[in-house]
Amino acid sequence: MTDTDEARSADGTARAPRRSGLNRLMRYVPLIAPILLWAVPCWVLLHTGQHWPLPVAPVGTALFVLGLVAMPLTMARGHGRRQQDRAAIVGDTLLGVAWVLFTWSVLLGVLLRLALTATGVGDGQHRARIVTWAVLGVAAVLLTWGYAEARRVPRVRRLDVRLPRLGAGLDGTRVVLITDTHYGPLDRARWSARVCAKVNSLGADLVCHTGDIADGTARRRRAQAAPLGTVQATRARVYVTGNHEYYSEAQGWVDLMDELGWEPLRNRHLLLERGGDTLVVAGVDDVTAESSGLAGHRAHLAGALDGADPDLPVLLLAHQPKFVGRAAAEGVDLQLSGHTHGGQIWPFHHLVRIDQPALAGLSRHGTRTLLYTSRGTGFWGPPFRVFAPSEITLLVLRSPLPPTSP
Template structure:
C-alpha cells in the first residue's frame, strides 16, 4: 500500500473515473427510462448514480489521507458503494441478456411489461443482496470443521487439530473489535496449533498496530504460525513480519519447524506469498526450500501457503497437506465463478496427487463489506488416519 505522504496517482484516478462514468451512464440509460416511478423518482436515481460515481474512487484516495479518521470514513464510503454498484451493474447486464433473449421469442407487449418489472426488480434485488452481504461480512466468521484423511498417520497424531484463519484484512473497515471476536473464537477451539495464512492487514504498522494487537492473545498447544500474503507486501511486509513476531506469531518464510506431539513428529513449513519475489526478489516462494532438512520419518508434513497456486510445487516437494486462503471463495456472487481463472481452487478441500489442499474462504473480507454466497470461516482441521 502506498505511503500516505505520497501524492495520489491523478492520471490513474482520471482513467478510473472515466471508466466508472461510462458504467454508471450505462446503468442509468438501461434502467431509469423503464422504471415505473414518477419523474422525481427518476431524478433520485440520477442523483444516486452521481453520488456513487463520486464516492467509488475514495477507496483509492483514502490511502493518501494523513488523518486516520478521515481516511477510514472515505474507505467506508467507497467500499460500501463499491459493493452496491458491483451488484447493480451485474444485475443490469443480466437484465439486458434476459430482455434480449425475450425479444426473440416474446411479442412486443409482453416484452414491454418485462422491461418495466425487471427495471424495478434490479435495484430492489441490489438492495436485498447488499444488505444480506453486509450482515454476512460483519458478523463473526463461523467455525467450519474439516477432517483431513492421511494414510499412515501415526496414532499419536490422530485427531491433531489446526485452527486456520486467513484474509482478515484489518484496515479501513475492520478494526480491533472485529479481530478480537475472531481471536476469542479461535481460542475457544483449544487447537493444537493456529495457522494464519496471510493477508492479515491492509495498511501500515504505524496506523494499524493498535488494531492487530488482539493477535497476541492467540493460544494453542504448539503456538501460532504465520505466512505472508500479497497484501502484507502491499503494506510493508518487513515491518509487519517484525510486528507479528513481536505479537508472538512465528513467521515462517521458506522454512519449517518440527513439532513433537505425544511421541510423534509433525513438520510444519511455511512459504512466502506466491508473488513475493515481485516485491522482494530474495523472498521467492519455495516449498522445496521450506522442507529442506526436515526429518524423513515425520508423521506428516504440512505447508502453509497463502495462495492455492503453490500446490503443484508443494506436491512435488513431498507435502501431505497445504493450507491456503487468498481467494475469499469469491467473496460475493458472481465473482466466485471467476476465481478459477487465476487459482486452481476456489474453496474447500481438494486433492492433487498425494497432496491435500484446503483453501479457506477467509475470515474477514477485502474491499466491500459484503459476502454473498461465500461465507467467511474460522477453520478447524482435524488430522485423521485412513
Template sequence: MFRLSFAFAAIAVLSLINFYSYKRFLKRLDLFFKIQDVIKWAMIVITLCEICYFLVLRLDNLDPILYTLFSAMIGVSFMLFCVALLYDLFHIPYAKIPHDYSRRLFIKMVFDVTMLILALSYITKGFLNGMKAPRIKEVDIFIDGLESELSIVQITDVHIGKTLGKSFMDDVVKQVNALDADMVVITGDLIDMPVNQIGDKLDSLRAIQSRLGVYYVPGNHEYFYGVHKIMEHVHTLGVHVLSNRSMVINHTINLAGVMDMSGKRFDFEPPDLKRALLHVKPELPTILLSHQPKIVKEMSGEKIDLILSGHTHGGQIFPFGLLVLLDQPYLSGLYQHSKHTQVFVSNGAGFWGPAVRIMAPSEIVKINLKVKKA
C-alpha cells in the same frame, strides 16, 4: 508502478460497469422515469467515490468513515452490474412476445418490479452477511503417515485496517480460543496498514491459547505495507513466522511456510519451496502454509500432504468467484490436488474492500487431522 496501474485499471472497469448498469438497467425501469436525473447523478457520485477510493487507497490518509463508505460503493456497483446482466439476458425472450401493447406493458412492469426487488435484496443481503461474525467451520482431513490426531485452527484474510480493527481481532481470538486447538495457523493478509499505524490492534494475538503454538505466513497485502516490518511485529506478539522455512511440530508433522506469490511480482522475497522444505523430516507428514492456493503451480514433485491457503475469500460476492478462478486453481474448501497432496482454501475471517459477502460466508476453520487407515 503496479499500484498505480491497478488503481487506473480498477477505476476504468468500475466506470464501465456503472455506465452499463445505468444504461442497460436503471434507465430502462419505467418506475424511475420521473427521477432519471437523480438516478444518473447517483451513479456519477458512486463512480466518483470509487475513483477517490482507489486513488488514495495506499496513501493511508482517508478518513475511516469515508473509507468504509467509498469501499461499500464498489460492492453496490458490482451487484448492480450482475443484476443488469440478468436484466439484459431476460430481455431476449421478452422481445419475442407478440406485439400487443397492453400485454407487453404489463409484462414489462412485472419484470421491472421483480428485477428491482432482486437488486435490493441482493445488495441488502450482501451487506447484512458482511457484518456477521465469522462462522466456525469444522473439517476432517485424513493424512497418510500421521501417527496421532491433531487439531489446527486456521484463520486467514482478517484484513485488520481502517474498517476492521482491534475489537474484531479480539473477537476472532475469543472464537479461536473456544475451539481448544492443538495449533493455530494464520495464512496471510492479517493486516492492511503499515506497522506504525497498527498500535494495539493485533495485541490479542498474544492471548491465543494453543498447546503447540501459533504460526504465520504473510499474504499479498503485507507486501503493500512493508512485509519485513510486519513480520517482525507479528513475531514480537509470540507468533512463529514461517518465511520460506519449516519446523517439526511435536515430533508429529513438518509445518512449512512460504512467502506470498506476490513476492515474484514485487521482485522481493518470493516464495521458495525448496528452501521452505529443506529441513523437513521425510518420514513425517508435511503441512504447507501458503497464502495463495496457486502455490501448487510451483510444485515439482515435493512431498506435501496438505496445503492450507486463503486469499480467494471464496469469491466474497457471488458470482465474482468465477473471475477468481481465472487466477487461482481453487476457490473454497477441500480439494484433492494430486494423489499425495490435498489443498484446503478458507474463505477468510474478514473482508477486503466492501463489507459484503454473498454465498461465501466469512469463517474460522477448525481442521481435524485424522489418521488415514490403510
C-alpha cells in the same frame, strides 16, 4: 519467437516487442470497468422503456454519474499514499454496490424480461418497470444481508483430513486456520477479539494464519491486530505473509506477529511432535514477495523444507492456492491457503478461478498433495459477502485407517 522475445527486422536491427491484443486491452480495463459497472444498471433501470415521469430519470442518471465519479476518486484517496480511511470506506462501499447492481441488472434485465415477454405479462413499459423494481429489491436484500455476513464472527467449518503418512500418535491433531482478516479502514478491533475468543474455544493444537492480516501498516492497524496475541494453542501459533503485507511494509507485520507470540514461518519449518510421531509444519513467503523488492523475502519451498526428514508428513502454509503446483512437486501432504475469499461477492468467483486452481474447500493435486483453501475470516474492500460466507476452519488430522482383518 514469442511476442515477448526481441523481434528483429530483416537487416538485423532490433525492433520493439509486439504487444498482444489481450495486453493492449488490459491497459484499458481500469477505465472501462468502472464505466460499465455504473452505466449498465443506469441504462437497465432508467432508460429501457420505463418512461419514468420527471424528474425520476434525470435525477437517477445524475446519481449514477455521481457514483461513477466518486468511486475511483475516493478509492484512490483512501488506498493511495494518503490512506484516508473515511474515503476508503466510501469508495469500497460504492464498489460493492456497483458490482451487485451491475450483476443483477444484467441477469434480471435479460432473464426476467424474457420470462415476462414469453408469458405475455403487460406491455413493454410495464415489463421494464417490473425489471427495475426487481433489480432494486434484490440488490437491497443482498447488500443488507451481505453486510451482515461480512461483519459477523465467522462460523466454524470443521472437517477431518486423512493423511496417509500421518503417524498414529498424531491422529486427532486439531489445526485451526484463520486467514485474510484484512483489518482495515472499518475499525474491527472488537470483531477481532471475538474471532480470537471463538478460536480459543476450539482447543487447537496448532493455530495458523495464512496472511493478508491487514490493509495498512502494522503501526496503523496495530489496535485491530492486537487481539491475535490472545490466541491459544497447545503446540504452536504460526503465520506466513500474504500479498497484502507486501503493499504495507511486510517486515513490520512479521515483527508484530513475532511480538504477539506467533511464529513467522518465513521459508522455514518447525516440528510438531505427539505420541512419538512427528509432523513437519512449514511455511513460505507469498509468491509476490520477490517482486516486492523487500530484501530477503521470496517464496522458497526448498529452504522451508531444508533439514526436514523426507519421510515425515508435511503441512505447508502458503497464502495463495496457486503455490500448490510447487507443493505437489515436492510431495507436500497438505497445503493450507486463503487469498480467494471464496469470491466474496458472487459471481466474482468466476474471475478468481481464472487465477487460482481452487476457490474453496479441500481438493487433491497430484498423487499425494491435498490443498485446503479457506474462504477467509474477514473481507477485503467492499464490506459485503454474498454467497461466500467467511469461516474459521477446524481441521482434524487423521492417520490412515487400520487394515481390516479378512
